[in-house]
Amino acid sequence: MWSVLxxxxxxxCFFISLLPFRVLYFLSDLLYFPLYYCIRYRRKIVRKxxxxxxxxxxxxxxxxxxxxxxxxxxxxxxxxxxxxxxxxASLGKRMKFKxxxxxxxxxxxxxxxxxYLGHYCNWExxxxxxxxxxxxVVCGQIYHILENKAFERLCLRLRERYGAxxxxxxxxxxxxxxxxxxxxxxxxxxxxxxxxxxxxxxYWTNFLNHDTPVFTGTERIAKQTNLVVYYxxxxxxxxxxxxxxxxxxxxxxxDFPGYEITEMYMRELEKTIIKAPQYWLWTHNRWxxxxxxxxxxxx
Numbered sequence: 001m002w003s004v005l006x007x008x009x010x011x012x013c014f015f016i017s018l019l020p021f022r023v024l025y026f027l028s029d030l031l032y033f034p035l036y037y038c039i040r041y042r043r044k045i046v047r048k049x050x051x052x053x054x055x056x057x058x059x060x061x062x063x064x065x066x067x068x069x070x071x072x073x074x075x076x077x078x079x080x081x082x083x084x085x086x087x088x089a090s091l092g093k094r095m096k097f098k099x100x101x102x103x104x105x106x107x108x109x110x111x112x113x114x115x116y117l118g119h120y121c122n123w124e125x126x127x128x129x130x131x132x133x134x135x136x137v138v139c140g141q142i143y144h145i146l147e148n149k150a151f152e153r154l155c156l157r158l159r160e161r162y163g164a165x166x167x168x169x170x171x172x173x174x175x176x177x178x179x180x181x182x183x184x185x186x187x188x189x190x191x192x193x194x195x196x197x198x199x200x201x202x203y204w205t206n207f208l209n210h211d212t213p214v215f216t217g218t219e220r221i222a223k224q225t226n227l228v229v230y231y232x233x234x235x236x237x238x239x240x241x242x243x244x245x246x247x248x249x250x251x252x253x254x255d256f257p258g259y260e261i262t263e264m265y266m267r268e269l270e271k272t273i274i275k276a277p278q279y280w281l282w283t284h285n286r287w288x289x290x291x292x293x294x295x296x297x298x299x
Contacts, residue, residue, distance in 0.1 A: 006150035010084075013154065017084040021240055024078040031077070036070045042283040046070075049282045053208040068278035075239065080124045083158045088131055091162070095125045098245040100132050106228045106251070107137050107185040112176075114218060114227035116249070116265040118193040119281035120272060121234040121242055126189060130163030138179060138186040139164045142172050172217070176225050189232070190218040192262075193269060195289055203259045207266050208273065210287045213294075219261040222253040229253055229261055231268045236279060 016024075035041050046069065050062045057065075083091075103113055117123055130139040141159060143166050146152035156166050167175050167188070179186045192215040201213040222229050228251040234244045249264050250256065273280045 002149040002153075006153045009150055009154055010157070013081050014084050016078070017081045017086070021082070024082060025075065025239065028071075028074040028078050031074045032071050035074060036067065041070075045285055046282045049286060050277070052210060052287075054277070055209060065277050066282075069280075069282055072236075072278055073281075073283070076122055076124075079122050079240065080158065083124060083127070083161060088128075088162065091125070091128050092131060094241050095128050096241075096243045097129065097132050098243060099248075100129075100246065102248065103187060103228075103230070103246060104134055104137075107134060107187075110183075110185065111228050111251070112180070112185050112225070113187045113230055114222045115187060115189040115230050115232050115246070116218060116268070117189050117191045117232045117234075118269045118272070119191060119284070120269070121236050121279045123191065123234070124158065125242055126232065126234070126244060127159045127164045128162045129187065129189075133187065134185075136185065138184050139188075140167050140175070140186060141165075141189040142167050142169050142191070144169055173221055173224070176221055180225055190215075192218050192265060193286075194284070195286060198289065198294065201289065201294065203262060204291065205263055205266050207270055211291060212266075212287065213289050214262055214266060216259060216262050218265070219253070219259065222261065227253060231265055233268065233272055234279075236276070 016027075019027075036043070043066075046066055047062070050057075050065055054062065054065075106113060117126065127139075127141065130137070133139060141164055143155070143159070145168050146155070159166050172188075176186070176188065194215065196213055196215050200215070200217070202216050204211055204213050206212065207214070219229075221227070229249040230246045231249055232244050233247055234242055236242055247268065249261060249268075253261060
């Protein structure tokens with residue numbers, strides 16, 4: 001059953017991906033109106049998140065950011081589907097990376113790298129990084145296993161097309177240790193701005209005017225395996241073009257006290273979002289877990 005659904009889903013998405021960008025963006029513009037005004041996809045959550053995150057902005061400014069976000073979100077959908085057929089040459093022109101040379105230098109020294117990312121700009125296009133690194137480097141990304149196996153299979157096909165591998169979150173540490181034991185240099189991306197499970201909450205910080213529980217697993221793994229830690233700062237200079245700059249947070253993770261590297265990441269991500277808030281994924285119910293609710297669970 002899942003296989004049949006996958007092939008139907010893949011066929012439709014692949015056909016759409018064959019369309020040129022100008023047509024895809026025309027379709028994106030068409031999708032925006034019903035998504036925002038008719039379906040109103042998660043608009044209450046988006047409005048709540050924006051209003052609470054930017055208390056100094058008036059309603060007109062909030063609505064302006066909100067509309068820009070939905071317009072970008074439509075672009076994101078079609079840009080992601082385009083990964084099914086876009087050539088390496090075309091993607092290489094549209095997705096640029098800065099400071100890759102520094103990563104390669106560490107790899108040549110036998111060091112591996114951990115990459116903090118957020119759900120910002122088109123994070124899916126970061127999977128093209130293997131096109132820009134040494135061939136012997138394993139480029140991976142952590143992902144959540146999905147209940148819908150057809151959709152999961154499609155996502156894996158999108159993300160692995162350019163040489164990256166996808167690692168289920170529950171297998172992260174085991175895979176990292178296996179790469180290290182096999183002397184395989186690796187660069188692994190961690191999208192760490194999601195809501196952690198209750199039993200995974202160990203640290204809170206102020207983020208976008210919210211008391212926020214954050215993932216700390218990336219820092220823990222970095223310290224256990226001595227990773228060089230980077231933050232991937234993504235910008236969108238114009239429609240359909242992205243630049244990812246790798247900023248080193250530290251090459252000595254064990255020198256930092258608990259959660260300080262996590263805090264560094266959250267501050268970098270916050271600065272990125274404040275510069276251009278329309279490119280962050282505001283549809284997530286990011287602040288559904290609170291200290292008060294956590295305290296009630298323990299009673």
